[in-house]
């Protein structure tokens with residue numbers, strides 16, 4: 219009997235092929251995660267069953283189970299996105315036009331809702347910056363405004379007049395430097411598959427250092443502007459939801475809810491919430507010299 223020394227044994231010889239390929243993919247994604255600095259030891263991805271059944275998507279109702287329950291017949295295909303405002307390449311782009319040049323990456327990001335819960339999700343998508351650059355923003359484009367689809371026939375929450383939730387369509391916005399930041403993701407999938415309708419199919423933002431409501435779902439319009447956009451939640455309740463809405467455990471503006479702790483979906487104990495949701499090393503410089511209490 220010949221006993222091979224460890225270095226002679228290819229890992230493919232001791233690991234069945236499919237697990238071996240899985241392991242290589244895993245190691246690749248670990249490297250990618252390290253590159254964007256988005257991982258710490260406590261970041262176990264939220265079970266997919268929880269991330270797809272505990273949602274905020276008020277166009278489908280206000281309960282956490284409503285989006286999964288009511289988004290089944292929403293038609294995310296065909297889809298197009300109108301690009302407007304201060305840029306050299308405005309127009310209506312099909313989803314295929316939008317996606318084609320962009321390799322689909324995986325990014326494991328924490329996302330924290332202002333309501334006090336958080337998730338860790340392996341998103342698939344590409345940097346928003348790469349997409350925006352294709353439209354050649356003008357020098358005076360200081361902000362980007364995003365709009366969700368208005369489709370009352372498919373979105374039960376847009377049909378109901380009472381209780382009043384928001385004025386539809388849902389609008390969000392970012393300052394240009396935030397939109398161009400390498401962490402800002404245009405997501406098209408999660409857990410290696412296309413986005414489920416309830417998570418914002420076919421195209422949504424993920425802005426991990428900001429409260430979840432900035433991560434607008436099912437985007438149909440991108441507009442470059444020189445003025446700070448009026449966003450849905452800040453119009454509705456300006457005392458609680460401001461334009462920046464960076465995750466901040468030290469918020470004192472909000473009588474709405476204490477922001478110092480959060481519960482990771484699926485966990486029992488509360489965790490401490492961290493400034494910029496833990497992404498401060500990468501994004502704090504965007505806000506140098508700004509009073510984060512005033513500009514909450």
Ligand SMILES: Nc1nc2c(c(=O)[nH]1)N[C@H]1C(S)=C(S)[C@@H](COP(=O)(O)O)O[C@H]1N2
Nearest residue numbers: 273274275276331366388430431433434435
């Ligand atoms: N169009 C639209 N986008 C939205 C929302 C919404 O109600 N409508 N809810 C936001 C909020 S409050 C959160 S916390 C996240 C939730 O994303 P998830 O359901 O994929 O976890 O989506 C955000 N994007």
Ligand SMILES: [Mo]
Nearest residue numbers: 331332430431
């Ligand atoms: Mo949220």
